[in-house]
Amino acid sequence: MSSVDDSIRTLLLLMPRMVGRTKRMKVPDELADMNLAPRHLSLFAYLLFDGPLGVNELADRLEVTPATVSLMVSELTRKGILDRREDPTDRRRAIVTLSDTHRDSIDTWLSRSAQAWRQALDPLTDSQRALFVKTLKAYEDAL
Template identity: 80%
Template sequence: MSSTDESIRTLLLLMPRLVGRAKRAKIPDELAGMNLAPRHLSLFAYLLFDGPLGVNELAERLEVTPATVSLMVGELSRKGILERREDPADRRRAIITLADAHREAIDNWLARGARAWRVALEPLTDEQRKLFVQTLRAYEDAI
């Protein structure tokens, strides 16, 4: 078996475990019962790391349609997790942000994954980290 085949075998066995663990990640008590799932983490991460964003910007980053983001934002706004404000520069545009009441819980939820990535990535050189991220992106594109 080639080293490429052995790596593929290892990754095919590893990836379902990683996905399973991500899906089982405990939602913080403050957010329990709000029907949140790991799919919401990307939306939360963009708002936490990049600050308030418009629906179209979120859609582009999440690689979904603006209608999909609008539905998610509407649902999460009704639950008090997100806030939707009018853009003072363009009243037709909505600006989405995390509600202050839930910001810390969302930050803590994301921090678990960030700590795990830090453990995995810190021993690598900058070039190795760059190659790792490029490899994950190439896998995503190919799949």
């Protein structure tokens, strides 16, 4: 078996375990009854790391349509997880942010994964990290 085949075998066995562990991460109690899905985690991560963003910016980053983001934002705003306000410089543009009420819970929830990634990536050089991320993106694209 080639080293590529060995790597593929290892990854095919590893990936389902990683996904399973990620799915079993406990949702914070105050968010548990809100029917949150993995797509929400990506939205939360962008807002947590990058700050308030417009709907179109979120759509570009999430690689979905603005209508999809708008529906997600409306749902999460009704639940009190997000705040949506008008952009003072462009009244047609909505700015979305995490609500202060749930920001700490979301930060705690996401920080578990961030800490695991930090532990895995810290020993690597910048070029090794870039290659790793590029490889994961290539895998996603190939799927």
